[in-house]
Amino acid sequence: MQDVSDYYSAIQLRADRWSSLRERTRSFARNPQGKRAAQVKQEIHDLFESLEVIEPYWAFPGMQAFDHIRRQFDHGSYDDVAYAVHRATRGLTTGAYRRRHIPLDRDGADSEDHDDEAMQSLESRALQKPYFEVLIVDDVNEHQERWIRNNITSMRRAEDAFTYEPVVVPSLQDALIAVLFNHNIQAIIVRPGLRMESKFDLPLLHRYINQAGSDEDLDAMEPENYGPELCRLVAKVRPELDAYLVTERSVEAIAGMDLGICRRVFYNQEDFLELHLNILRGVQARFKTPFFTALKEYSKQPTGVFHAMPISRGKSISRSHWIQDMGAFYGPNIFLAETSATSGGLDSLLEPHGPIKEAQELASRAFGSRQTFFATNGTSTCNKIVVQALVRPGDIVLVDRDCHKSHHYGMVLAGAQVRYIDSYPLNEYSMYGAVPLSEIKEKLLKLKAAGKLDQVRMLLLTNCTFDGIVYNVERVMEECLAIKPDLIFLWDEAWFAFARFGPVYRQRTGMNAANVLRARLKSEAHAKAWEAQQAELDGADHETLINTRLIPPPDARVRVYTTQSTHKTLTSLRQGSMIHVNDQDFKGEVEQSFHEAYMTHTSTSPNYQIIASLDVGRRQVELEGFEFVQRQLEAAMSMRRAIATHPLLAKYFKVLTSGDMIPEAHRETGVESYYSQEQGWTDYFECWEKDEFVLDPTRVTLAVGGTGWDGDTFKTKILMDRYGIQINKTSRNTVLFMTNIGTTRSSVAYLIEVLVEIAKSLDELDGDASLMEKRAFENRVKNLMHDLPPLPDFSRFHPAFEADPVTGEGDIRSAFFLSYDEANCDYLELNGSVRQAMESGREVVSASFIIPYPPGFPILVPGQVVSEEILAFMRALDVNEIHGYRPDLGLRVFTTEALNGLVEKKTAQTAS
Secondary structure, three states, rough: OOOHOOOOOHHHHHHHHHHHHHHHHHHHHOOOOOOHHHHHHHHHHHHHHHOOOOOHHHHOOOOOHHHHHHHHHHOHHHHHHHHHHHHHHHHHHHHHHHHOOOOOOOOOOOOOOOOHHHHHHHHHHHHOOEEEEEEEEEOOOOOHHHHHHHHHHOOOOOOOOOEEEEEEEEEEHHHHHHHHHHHOOOEEEEEEOEOOOOOOHHHHHHHHHHOOOOOHHHOOOOOHHHHHHHHHHHHHOOOOOEEEEEEEOOOOOHHOOOOOOOOEEOOOOOOOOHHHHHHHHHHHHHHHHHHHHHHHHHOOOOOOOOOOOHHHHHHHOOOOOOOOHHHHHHEEEEEEHOOOOOOOOOOOOOOOHHHHHHHHHHHHHHOOEEEEEEEHHHHHHHHHHHHHHHHOOOOOEEOOOOHHHHHHHHHHHHOOOOEEOOOOHHHHHHHHHOOOOHHHHHHHHHHHHHOHHHHEEEEEEEOOOOOEEOOOHHHHHHHHHHHHHOOEEEEEEOOOOHHOOHHHHHOOHHHHHHHHHHHHHHHHHHHHHHHHHHHHOOOOOHHHHHHOOOOOOOOOOEEEEEEEEEHHOOOOOOEEEEEEEEEEEEEHHHHHHHHHHHHHHHOOOOOHHHHHHHHHHHHHHHHHHHHHHHHHHHHHHHHHHHHHHHHHHHHHHEOOOOOHOOOOHHOOOOOOOEEEEOOEEEEOHHHHHHEEEEEEOOEEEEEEEHHHHHHHHHHHHHHHHOOOOOOOOOOOOOEEOOOOOOHHHHHHHHHHHHHHHHHHHHHHHHHHOHHHHHHHHHHHHHHHHHOOOEEEEEEEEOOOOEEOOOOEEEEEHHHHOOOHHHHHHEEEEEOOOHHHHHHHOOOEEEEEOEEEEOOOOOEOOOOEEOOOOHHHHHHHOOOOEEEEEEEEOEEEEEEEHHHHHHHHHHHHHHHH
């Protein structure tokens, strides 16, 4: 039996313990006198003990049933125990307990034909009442607990939209463990009798408690405040839940307290019917999907179609003799719901006033924004909308140079003066990390020294990066606002939509950090801290400011935008995306320009199915996002551990850790890996709280250079062609496995099997290889793992496009449109005329975006000077896809005449 320290998640631990208990009890019941009987019996006792600290937090099978099974085993009823454990395990595995009562004894047992949810049709499952659990926090005896349970459950009615079961725990610590452990919990009833400490003392459970608050925070609480403080703490880790506080204290004593997620306070009364109705109403508020419901109702109407779209109502398909297969493949509902109408209960995405508006408001609540806008053509368009709405021609924008290409094109459209900032390079793996805060501060301070801070409009960064590097968002915004108090932040969180629903992840999202900052800037303590630092830093030099954690002034404006590819990490049809806004000046300054930008880039015929999927995806994450993110983490952590600890896999592969992907200078806590064989799982909460950068564990980057295959070949020829495994990110010697909320443990197991099979085949090839073949293999590995060209930084803009050689921003728009005239451009061969031109002293300037895949971002932009480092990197690239580069012609560059003409014109304008 694996040690508890081998488990990242208590949920995974519970599932495996029940499965092990089923196997052991079944074996023991068959042969209680066998040779290994004593050992198996002890293992069963150990399993019961390990489950004893977990089961109190779940409604099924419940502690009463669990204790009964355990007593049966102690009394020698082995067959009955094996049967009960089998029934309980099957109910947990299939989720049948969510749909009906499952007797664990033989007399009450029914047929198991319907236990397996997979045997039911989607229609049957959709008609069943959703199930959840209600946590009741009160230190009561067994008789009192039974009384509370009976009163709560007696209020349930046949007409209720949902069904639920209560879970009773005695203490504040137990409540925190329960909400972080039991994903079924949707509501909490906090009664006045709770105590502070749990009776359990298991390191795995402490890992959960630490996510809500430190031991010092808990120790400092006064007993009379346990109830309100619990509501506040739960709000930090699972803000989507509803809490109901039963208190004996006066209104005046409660009124000034932060009650977190508390929806209603009941004063010294036991109104169980009112509690029941509030619980259902709270869950219904999250369950409702205004637009999806409207679209379903519209599809049922007998409508005559006299507008665009022959496919509406499926008419052009049902009348066809040649495309019936399409109708059979998709089914009728998708076509019944297809329309370009904005009436009949529907709404307009461009001017929403009905169900789309309400759906966006619900999404805003779910994701912690002040406004949320849906998009049906991807985050690339969302990025352009935000940039166009906020950036005016001539504004300076600090841009992460290796961000998505949509941002670079957005700068062209907006006419921004672009100041590119470089991420730290990971030359060993041919990828970039993220932009150090010191680099950002250095650029801002330089612009301030040049008297140009008023022109700086926006900082644009990718959080998290494709490879999983996550910023300390709150700290970046704090220190930047200390230099530029009205700076706007655009966080591209295309790959981070799920983060809102993981307690540890949430603190590093743009919306959460914005809300934290807005509250902090209003506090008296913050004002005093800022005043003290101002006095301390009076006359400080540049270096001191770079190395000091700066505090923003109390009057700083919090202006934060995040763009999110909902379809990439949550449930949504392809291209379903959202823009989240938390901007104190949105209403007064931005709303109208945002509306115009939204109109510019949004189709007048948006896909309603995509909008409906965004609405339903929001419902899902509010009700089960916590569970799905936890399971995603489990899958990723299991994958990391399995690959890192397998001796054969370690011969050819390496799972890249935080220590590999984040330089030590940016890891304050010193955490190098989330798992080690010596210590088990690292409590990574601390590094997510403190470190400048952290690694998203759900992205598993695997170094594959040891196989002799480059990343692209390994992806296409091996994983996809041989085994049907799909991935979409590689570097020269790595591949990226991205888990998501749909990843299962079976998927992880299959991947491990495939990697082991590949490793075995390489071993066999090595065993049969000749000396020359072995040498050739070693050379390929050396070429992939050691002989790597350094990644180039951004060079500079040519003087024709550079606004200021000191601060370095450039006019990318002018360069982009200058290239539209072919007379201004020429082509130079990468291995010939480019080198000759540079050796002759000519400044070679790119006329195009040059974007190799991988790495997938521009290594050259229009107007950028080609450096020796960039040229060497391009020559070393062995990828098949380079956007903007013509192998038959060469590199597209500006002619010397075109550049000289621009410089002369620019000089004349300056002189005049």
